[in-house]
Amino acid sequence: MQITLLGVGSSAGTPVVGCNCATCQSSNSRNKRSRCSSLITLPTGENILIDTGPDLRNQALRENIKRVDAVLYTHTHADHLHGIDDLRAFCQIQRSQIPLFANQDAVTHIQNKFGYTLREPCDFWDLPVLRAEVIHQPFQLFNIPITPIPVMHGKIHIFGYRIGNLAYLTDVSEIPESSFDLLQGLDILLLDCLRETSHPTHINMEQSLSYISRIKAKQSYMIHMTHDLEYETLSAKLPAHVFAGYDGLKLTFS
């Protein structure tokens, strides 16, 4: 399987509109971070999106994404959801309904705020044609095991996901003890690393490194970073087998 990091930015993206800091002014493409989302490509060709951020259209054009077969939602903050309308491009190409998987709170939110996207297939494809399903526990998608990983994001309960030997945990303030069993034997861990200073709803760099050393994946990549973290400066500080993610990075896993 392959993961493509579509975006590794925080809610504002980097560069931040109107900001003159060194990261935002940097010409290094690895300091250009669109909003956080990833794409899993299966050996059988299906594409599974994790979240639909507001940069989905540009990410799909950049990575030449031709189909989306399912979406796993972590939660419904705007930076993870508001590109949902861009899924209609794939409904049009595929002439099929796309299933969305999320926890109950996220499905309820999508029904309330984006109810117009939840449509049965018919002859009209100018709107998204989506179906939202509540998930609670591990399930199979295109014969691949998908495990929701409960994590805390401030006061809300959200999902990370384990897909095979990869785990994707964005927007984390705390990983509950009961979730560590689900994170054993990982090849790749993608983990929230907002910035150096602390934040009420996200782990900072120190907390992220502490979880990384406890989880002990073969390789760990930091995602959901603000402009406080300049790519080269951050990379120079990281221990072996820990890396700063960047938009467009592709990794393979089993």
Ligand SMILES: [Zn+2]
């Ligand atoms: Zn976020």
Ligand SMILES: [Zn+2]
């Ligand atoms: Zn900046």
Ligand SMILES: [Zn+2]
């Ligand atoms: Zn969030």
